[in-house]
Amino acid sequence: MRQLTQAFLEVEEKLISLLEEVRSLMPYVQSLEDENLRLKRESCALPEKETERVIANAARIEGVAHDNLVRLYKDGFHVCHLYFGQPMEAGACLFCAGFLRRE
Amino acid sequence: MKILCSKDILQTGVNTVQRAVSNKSTLPVLQGILLKAEKQTLTFCATDLEIGIRCEVAAEITEEGSTVVPAKLFSEIVRKLPDTIISLDLNDDVLIIKYFQAEISLKNYDPQEFPLLPDLDDARFFTLPTALLKNMIRQTAFACATEETRPIFTGVLLNIDGHTIKMVGTDTHRLAYRIAEIPNQDELQFNGLIPSKTLSEIYKLIRDEDEFVNINFSDSQISFQFGSINMISRLIDGQFPNYNQVIPKSCDTKIYVSVDSLLDSVERAALIARDNSYANIIRLAISNRILKINKVTEIGKINEKLDIKMEGKDTLISFNAKFLIDVLKIIDCEDIVMEFSGSFSPGIIRPLNDSNYLYLLLPVRAT
Ligand SMILES: [Zn+2]
Numbered sequence: 400m401r402q403l404t405q406a407f408l409e410v411e412e413k414l415i416s417l418l419e420e421v422r423s424l425m426p427y428v429q430s431l432e433d434e435n436l437r438l439k440r441e442s443c444a445l446p447e448k449e450t451e452r453v454i455a456n457a458a459r460i461e462g463v464a465h466d467n468l469v470r471l472y473k474d475g476f477h478v479c480h481l482y483f484g485q486p487m488e489a490g491a492c493l494f495c496a497g498f499l500r501r502e
Numbered sequence: 503m504k505i506l507c508s509k510d511i512l513q514t515g516v517n518t519v520q521r522a523v524s525n526k527s528t529l530p531v532l533q534g535i536l537l538k539a540e541k542q543t544l545t546f547c548a549t550d551l552e553i554g555i556r557c558e559v560a561a562e563i564t565e566e567g568s569t570v571v572p573a574k575l576f577s578e579i580v581r582k583l584p585d586t587i588i589s590l591d592l593n594d595d596v597l598i599i600k601y602f603q604a605e606i607s608l609k610n611y612d613p614q615e616f617p618l619l620p621d622l623d624d625a626r627f628f629t630l631p632t633a634l635l636k637n638m639i640r641q642t643a644f645a646c647a648t649e650e651t652r653p654i655f656t657g658v659l660l661n662i663d664g665h666t667i668k669m670v671g672t673d674t675h676r677l678a679y680r681i682a683e684i685p686n687q688d689e690l691q692f693n694g695l696i697p698s699k700t701l702s703e704i705y706k707l708i709r710d711e712d713e714f715v716n717i718n719f720s721d722s723q724i725s726f727q728f729g730s731i732n733m734i735s736r737l738i739d740g741q742f743p744n745y746n747q748v749i750p751k752s753c754d755t756k757i758y759v760s761v762d763s764l765l766d767s768v769e770r771a772a773l774i775a776r777d778n779s780y781a782n783i784i785r786l787a788i789s790n791r792i793l794k795i796n797k798v799t800e801i802g803k804i805n806e807k808l809d810i811k812m813e814g815k816d817t818l819i820s821f822n823a824k825f826l827i828d829v830l831k832i833i834d835c836e837d838i839v840m841e842f843s844g845s846f847s848p849g850i851i852r853p854l855n856d857s858n859y860l861y862l863l864l865p866v867r868a869t
Binding site: 473481489491492493494496500 | 672674750846866
């Protein structure tokens with residue numbers, strides 16, 4: 400009988416140490432899960448933010464390009480597809496004006 | 503070839519086809535007029551290879567044949583001939599012109615060398631009322647470019663789509679657009695660029711009594727037949743740009759003004775503007791239902807004031823006076839509507855209550 404009690408005590412001891420080990424691992428699991436969630440959120444959020452940045456940048460570039468085209472036109476060069484870059488004889492072109500207005 | 507005809511008949515034929523005679527041709531025979539006597543018809547024919555004109559007149563022909571007379575000399579001779587019956591008699595390559603007891607001998611070109619005008623046999627065909635065609639030419643061809651450096655703008659776009667006919671001319675500074683309905687042409691489709699020179703010659707040659715103009719066209723050529731005249735022209739190669747996107751769809755300022763008053767004012771201002779470094783530029787100042795045109799130059803100054811009806815914002819806008827005068831002269835209407843969107847966007851001019859015509863004019867960035 401004593402032998403049996405001894406065996407149970409040993410099992411209890413093992414379980415306690417196992418439980419301790421599990422408890423000590425809990426924060427790691429927690430932090431890994433947190434990390435995972437954060438990474439998941441980030442991986443979803445990133446493209447959206449990036450898209451906004453790309454759009455903003457494209458708009459800025461487009462704006463700059465449009466300003467450049469307007470400047471080019473005001474400096475007396477065609478920006479229409481018919482005569483792009485060629486000097487305008489009389490300082491104006493309906494097709495350039497139409498093109499710049501459409502943008 | 504032996505012909506008897508009046509001086510008048512000769513004069514008519516020569517005057518009609520002379521517009522097509524080449525004046526700088528490398529091919530000498532093109533500086534001539536082909537005369538062809540067949541049955542009881544004398545045909546005059548000239549071409550510079552861009553345009554060809556043929557004119558048929560009735561004559562008393564006793565011997566058929568053909569020859570090519572030197573155009574300039576022959577037309578001067580014809581003009582100076584007495585008003586009587588003239589006899590033309592071809593002897594090898596010499597044409598003998600007889601009247602009263604006198605005669606002139608003229609060395610001619612070989613008719614075999616004269617290019618045949620194409621007949622456009624397999625062409626498609628349609629008919630337009632003369633008055634409509636004339637009016638459409640008058641309202642659009644003037645806006646075309648004259649410099650040959652930009653070939654597509656030296657022509658008027660003719661577009662026919664079933665019942666609708668459109669003509670558009672532009673030199674990239676202004677654009678004239680005219681649309682009309684034509685009856686009984688359900689299946690007809692045409693899109694081609696006709697040299698404005700061709701159209702203005704047609705305009706000059708068509709008489710009001712020619713009720714209809716018969717038009718034949720292929721992919722590269724178009725011919726117009728009216729009265730005793732047949733005119734053939736090449737079509738201009740190339741794609742006419744999309745003109746729709748240059749026409750603004752909205753405006754900030756709209757004014758209603760009498761054509762005659764505006765034309766008079768602009769013409770007077772242009773007189774003062776002429777002697778100026780900004781040649782012929784006039785500025786319209788629109789505010790408080792008044793249109794002002796003020797111009798100060800070294801030779802003098804002018805203050806024009808017109809009462810107008812207006813909607814929208816006040817505005818200042820400068821135009822080349824000639825481009826404004828051009829359109830005011832061809833608008834068949836007492837009043838026009840002008841639409842502006844600031845000093846830099848094109849202005850639109852339309853006849854009041856008529857959506858079939860539109861003129862677009864770019865402002866000039868002026869002082
Ligand atoms: Zn342009």
